[in-house]
Each structure stands twice: as C-alpha cells, then as structure tokens.
Amino acid sequence: MTRTGSVPESVPDALFDCRDTFAAELAALAREDPRVVAVCNDSVGSSKLAGFAAEFPGRLVNVGIAEQNMVGVGAGLAAGGMVPFVSAATPFLTGRALEQIKADCAYSDRRVVLCGQSPGLAYGELGPTHHGVEDLSWLRAVAGLPVLVPCDRVQTRAALRWAHAHAGPSYIRVPRFKVPDLVDPAAPFAPGRAVTLREGGDVTLLAVGTLVSRALAAAGTLAAAGVEARVITTPFVAPLDEAAVLRAADETRGLVTAEEGTLSGGLGAAVAALTARHRPVPMRMLGVDGFAPTGDAGYLLGHFGLTATGLHDAALDVLGRAPRKARR
Template sequence: MTETVTHPLDHAPAYDCRQAFAEELIALAREDDRVVVVCNDSVGSSNLAGFRAEFPDRLINVGIAEQNMVGVGAGLANAGLVPFVSAAGPFLTGRALEQIKADCAYSGHKVVLCGQSPGMAYGELGPTHHSVEDLSWLRAVADLAVVVPTDRAQTRAAVRWAYAHDGPSYLRIPRVKVPDVIPADAPFSQGRALTLREGNDVTFVAVGTLVPRALIAADRLAAEGISARVLNTPFVDPLDETAILRAAAETGAVLTAEEATVSGGLGAAVASLTGQHAPVPLRLLGVSGFAPTDSAEGLLEHFGLTADAIHRAACELLRLRSSAS
C-alpha cells in the first residue's frame, strides 16, 4: 500500500485570485479616473460588485455580447480611457477573437483583457465553459502580451503592470484557489521569468495554478536526491527565452506544466524555443484532447496536472535522458 506524503503547501491557505484582481482594480480606479470596466453581464463572476458600488458610472455592462464588449473597450481606449474588459475566459477569447485581434492588437489600443476563471475552473459546467485554448489562440496574435499570474501577489502585480503597459494585454485571472507562493517583493517585468527554486537535474517551467504543484513535486524529488529548478513564467508571450535556454543548457531536461492545451500554449512555445536553440529531453504537461465535465480538481487529475503526476513525469523524463546518453 502506497503511503500518501503530504506537503506544507497541501495545507496552506488557498485563495481565489479574482478577489485580489478586484481589489487592485478598485485601487487603480481611485488613483486614476480614466480606469473603466466593460463586462458582459458578469459583475458577479468577475467579482466587480465592489467596483460597481464605488464607481457606478465607470462600469459598462453590455450584456451577453462579447464581440461588442471588446469593441466598446477599444473605443474607450481610443478616447483616452484605460478599459479593463472582463469576462469568463472561454467567452472573451472564443467569441471575440476577431475583435481582440483587429480592434485591440492590430490597432495597438491599450485594452486590458481579463479572462476570468480560465482553464478548467468551471469544471462542472462542462466543455463549453473550459478555457483551455486561450493561450494558444492569443499567442498567435501579434503584439498582444499574454500574462498568467499565479497567486494573489502576482495577480496584483499583473493588474498594475497591464495598467502601465503601453499596448493591449490579456490577463488570465485564476479562479481555482491557490496558496501564496510568489514572494511579495518579487519583480514583475515584461517577458521575465522568476526562479522560485534552483536546481541542476531538471527544469520545471510552470504557470498559474500549476506553479504550487510544481514546487511540491520539486520538494519530493529533492527527498530522492534529484534537484529540480522551478521557473515561473507569468509572461507566456513574450517568453523569457534567455532564462529558459539557460535552464535547458544547465539542467539538460525541461518539463512544462500549464492548465491549458499543450497545442500552441506554453509547452509549445518552450518546445519551439528549445528545439531550435537548445535541444534537450522535454515533457509537456497540460490538456491534450477533449476536456470532459468534472470538478476542477477531477479534471486536473484526469490530465495528470497534480504534484504527484509532475513528480512521476519528471522521473520518466530523467530515465529517458539516462537511456539516451
């Protein structure tokens, strides 16, 4: 019988990052009356009730009309305002992709697109509510920053960065609760990764809800004498190519982990980069194939996106490297 080994992060308090997003947005609005919000009948799910109560004239609810919502956001930006366009990830990115591309990115408008409850956070609502393709779709759009914060501190930093950024951006705001794992004073700079743990045997490149799981897996590997480096890459685009290539060269194996499809997302970006410039054994963890209906945790387990699964995948990757050498 296998004994389940717990980890301090398994019992650490976990938080819904939408609250941190909403609080930081209100703070910005108090500082700058150009900050406005556009949403699609999603005041509750975007956690915007507090913003609406304090700034009723600065929240525009277009109803269930996502294409119009993004267009309105672009128009407000063109008029000199700073719009945060907020909606559930699958509807913001799937229904309004053309407007994101043409009205925001190609036009260079300063619109902050906020994909709420991304990945498989709406698990029981089924495949129509999973937002696992968003990173793939939006990475393909030129001149659009794609940002995936991990915890409360990084969500706040991402909101502040997007507000200051001179151009369009997409923020993926987690709903699946996560513990605080990013140092409060950690830098948040465009296209820069954070090294959360040093290591020499294998590199984990993780984003969003997978970062705490990667840290737990790294600790379990350390107990077995294996040293895993953990890179947090909040910017999926632009990617921190320097940090990833250095890690690939120094550790000789890379494993990516994301709550998104591996076809075109973070894993694909890392595979393309290392394949061209630093080929090493590689393993991509994420969603592959159809994502069914289940709880968010059940779906993460289904696709091997748990700390135990990351640990197993790393061990398999290292065995593959050993057999090839």
C-alpha cells in the same frame, strides 16, 4: 532574465481567490486614475465586480451577453482616452471575440486590458464549452499582445499594475482556483522575465498559473527521491523569458512544462519551439489533451495529470527513471 524569489520550503496551507485580488486592485487603480473603467458581459458576479459597481456606478459598462460588442466597446473607450479593463469568462472573451481582440485591440494598438476570468478547467462539470484552455494558444498567435498568467495574489496585483501602465493591449488570466502565496513581492514582474522559485540542477519544472504551487510540491517529493528540481514560473507566456529557458536547458538534464491549457500552442509549445532551435533537450509537456470528460475541476486536473504527482512522474520520466505510477 531570471531572478530568484523567496518561497517557503513547503507550500503554505492558506489559499486565496485571485479574483478577489483582481477586484480590489482594480478598485485601487480606479481611485488613483479617473480614466480606469470596467467593461463586462453580464459577469459582475463572477468577475467580483459588485464592489466596483457600487463605488464607481458610472464607470462600469455591462453590455450583456455580447462579447464581441464588449471588446469593441473597450477599444472605443481606449480610443477616447479611457483605460478599460474588459472582464469576462475566458472561453467567451477569447473565443467569441477573437477577431475583435486581434483587429480592434492588437492591430489598432489600443490600451485595452483583457481579463480572462476562471480560465482552464475551473468550470468543471459545465464542460468543454466553458473550459478556457485554448486562450494561450489563440492569443500567443496575435502580434503585439502580451499574455500574462499570474500564479498568486502578488503576481495578480503586479499584472494589473503593469497592464495599467502599458501603452498597448494586454491579456491577463485571473484564476478561479484558490492558490497559495508563492512569490516574493520584490521579485521582478516584466515582459520576458521569469522568476526562479527553487534552484535545482537535475531537472527544471516550468509552470504557470495554478500549476506553480503543484510544481513546488512536486519539487519537494522529488528531493526526497534524490532529484533536485529547479522551479521556474513565467508570468509572461508572451513574450517568454527565452534566456531563462535556454539556461535551464543548459544547466539541467531535462524540462517539464505544466499549464492549465491545451498542449497545442501554449507554454509547452513555446518552450519546445525555442529549445528545438537553440538547445535540444529532453522534454515533457503537461496540459490538456483533447476535450475533457465530465467531472469537477479537481477530477479533471487529475485526469490530465496536472497534479504534483503528475509533475513528479513527468520529471522522473524525462530523466529516464521509472515514475512512481502511471499518470492515468
């Protein structure tokens, strides 16, 4: 079910690091609940956990560079009645420890909150070994594991609160890219519930995470071109808000998905599979296609068309109109 959240007509200039929100909210949860512990892989700095370590020195477990062990420790703490938040860089948490995520957390139904830090292309020049672009594909395939991709500080706080209350495992992306505040705090945050940030009847832009602000910016330029774009964010990639997607397929002439992740198996693939079965509709998918070249994060987003211009052009393309210029 979708709900409309208020959003400014133009994307605000102020940008925020959601890792700071993650750290502050985790500390707040720890003050409220003595069962909350943090587990990391020599990533206290990049996870912004220094303040947590100072305030709760006995409730942070740093296993070193041993991600499989880290997830196993988290599962063991959960089995002992604790509520562990396991935090590490996305590619290492989800790539190296995928078996432990599947077997120790999901299959065993342990209350472990997996926090993928700095996902997508955030590590820039460090290259594909450090790009966390496959996580949505890998983890959508794991049964019983909700996959959360907040787009701003409001949804980051809501994601941690929801995961803390959830009885089973969950995975949350925590973006490194700074993003504006976009979502009304009163907007819903629950599995299978999308949030409509802008109404429109011509084309729908479905975006998650750092691509949501770019989708809103694209909607603004599309409006100037006479195209009204609906903008929907789906903070739960799994389970997806199928009703909102199918309604968009019925009510607009095409869909564009945008994610800072691989095109194989992520948000776009989920939407394509759903609409192919129930509401075939013209569609374009924006994401990472292949290994990235060397360059900083901003360059890489542009290379893959993950920009407001890329979204604008994809929307015109899906409507059969010539884009302003080629994406690449």
